[in-house]
Amino acid sequence: MTATTDRADTPSAVPADQIPCITLDPHGTDHHGEAERMRAAGTVVRVLLPDGVPAWTITRTEPLLEVLNHPDISKNWHNWTCARNGDIPDDWSLTGMLKVTNMVTADGAAHQRLRRPVTRTLTARRLQEIRPRIANLINDVVDALPAHADADGVVDLRQHFAYPIPMAVICELVGVPAAKRPQLRRLVESIFRSTTSAEEVVQTQADIDQVLGEIIQLRQDRPGPDLTSDLIALRQNDPEALTDEELAGTLWVMIAAGHETTVSLLLNAIRALLTHPDQLITVRRRAADDPDDAWAAVVEETLRYDAPIGNFMARYPLTDITVAGVTIPAGDAILAPYSLLGRDPDQYGADAQLFNPSRANMRHLAFGSGPHACPGAGLARMEATLALRALFNRYPDMYLASGGDLAPVPSLFSNSVQSLPVIVTTRPDTASSSAASPNIA
Ligand code: HEM
Numbered sequence: 001m002t003a004t005t006d007r008a009d010t011p012s013a014v015p016a017d018q019i020p021c022i023t024l025d026p027h028g029t030d031h032h033g034e035a036e037r038m039r040a041a042g043t044v045v046r047v048l049l050p051d052g053v054p055a056w057t058i059t060r061t062e063p064l065l066e067v068l069n070h071p072d073i074s075k076n077w078h079n080w081t082c083a084r085n086g087d088i089p090d091d092w093s094l095t096g097m098l099k100v101t102n103m104v105t106a107d108g109a110a111h112q113r114l115r116r117p118v119t120r121t122l123t124a125r126r127l128q129e130i131r132p133r134i135a136n137l138i139n140d141v142v143d144a145l146p147a148h149a150d151a152d153g154v155v156d157l158r159q160h161f162a163y164p165i166p167m168a169v170i171c172e173l174v175g176v177p178a179a180k181r182p183q184l185r186r187l188v189e190s191i192f193r194s195t196t197s198a199e200e201v202v203q204t205q206a207d208i209d210q211v212l213g214e215i216i217q218l219r220q221d222r223p224g225p226d227l228t229s230d231l232i233a234l235r236q237n238d239p240e241a242l243t244d245e246e247l248a249g250t251l252w253v254m255i256a257a258g259h260e261t262t263v264s265l266l267l268n269a270i271r272a273l274l275t276h277p278d279q280l281i282t283v284r285r286r287a288a289d290d291p292d293d294a295w296a297a298v299v300e301e302t303l304r305y306d307a308p309i310g311n312f313m314a315r316y317p318l319t320d321i322t323v324a325g326v327t328i329p330a331g332d333a334i335l336a337p338y339s340l341l342g343r344d345p346d347q348y349g350a351d352a353q354l355f356n357p358s359r360a361n362m363r364h365l366a367f368g369s370g371p372h373a374c375p376g377a378g379l380a381r382m383e384a385t386l387a388l389r390a391l392f393n394r395y396p397d398m399y400l401a402s403g404g405d406l407a408p409v410p411s412l413f414s415n416s417v418q419s420l421p422v423i424v425t426t427r428p429d430t431a432s433s434s435a436a437s438p439n440i441a
Helices: 031-041 063-068 108-119 124-147 157-162 164-174 178-192 198-221 227-237 242-274 277-287 291-305 378-393
Strands: 004-008 022-023 044-049 053-058 154-156 311-317 322-323 327-328 334-337 421-423
Touching: 004 031, 004 044, 004 242, 004 291, 022 031, 031 044, 053 063, 063 322, 124 154, 124 157, 124 164, 124 378, 157 164, 157 242, 164 178, 164 227, 164 242, 164 378, 178 198, 198 227, 227 242, 227 277, 242 277, 242 291, 242 378, 277 291, 277 378, 291 322, 291 378
Parallel strands: 022 044, 053 334
Antiparallel strands: 004 322, 044 053, 154 421, 311 334, 322 327
């Protein structure tokens, strides 16, 4: 396969109107089926976003890697021709994911300036320091699950397990008081949804601005050992460090990216294990020898097999480029279809569609690549490894309350389910108290 990103004057470039075009379903009804159709359509495919907004997607790993690392490709939406032409109104359903001011949409020096304070917050040393706190938090959440069961003994793991753990962790890191978390959750869910009405898009943006302003004011008045206080102090020492809008934008991307993705990772892993009981038995067998290794393998295989991020928005070439023989004009939008790549048979072989935490090759692109690769990958891996291990140790007989056919999150970005109903049954000998942290030995 040719996997080059060249200038448009490459003689073999295929005209855009000869490239297949697929309309993406904002409801996410058949996420992996749609990904299969895109893969079958070619290496470089045209797609239509809601309201017929055009974009491109790259369905093979090597060409996408070149795009993600290409020096002439911007993440700044001001370089998107559609946005410049006024074709993307502020109340468009995807606006909240695209027209933002933070490191996700910054290039070069501005990107490094905005990203640096965040990577300093998420060093390996810092993660080791907060690990015991995260383990205790997880044990409390796991212990409380039976209390959330309805009259039929059913507990929704999205609501009571997958959401509270990453939300509490990221809010403690960022400095968000507990009282603000339910509102932030609603706003983040609204942003990730691709079917949002124009009224809701506008209201959500206003509410985000307001709640972030309140958090910044609170930390200005009462600084703490958190990212918001660090960023405020940074600005006091160096007024050029970041603007008001960039400060709010940084907090927002941390809160949003820092929990919604990990929620999906936890749900996708639990669902995969409960629908593949043979694999769960193998994981348990491996965990008896080396629990860290066994649960880390589950996390990596889930990131490959069912990546939390579907189609990430967006990159804009600054000059016409040719990718695998197809010319993408300057100013068009290119998506990164991370969940599609995880099931690429060219990378993972004929059994790419199967969940197998013992497979040899689990290298994946679920955290992206290049200058914008996820700075929270270490934290997400740690949280998910600890949380899955605690859950499956504590409730070894847990099973899905539905047949596994669950409503997807209506989103082009988020690949997960809206709820995960399970029955948790407790064996007396596995009961725990969070003080001793026995779930995470
Ligand atoms: C399973 C969990 C996670 C997944 C799958 C994930 C995935 C990703 C991906 C694919 C990107 C790069 C997108 C691109 O530009 O193409 C990204 C960026 C980012 N992620 Fe994560 N992420 C996760 C967890 C986290 C956590 C826990 C945090 C915060 C603590 C975080 C913070 C960020 C930030 C700030 C960026 C923007 C980086 C930049 O543009 O330079 N993520 N994430």
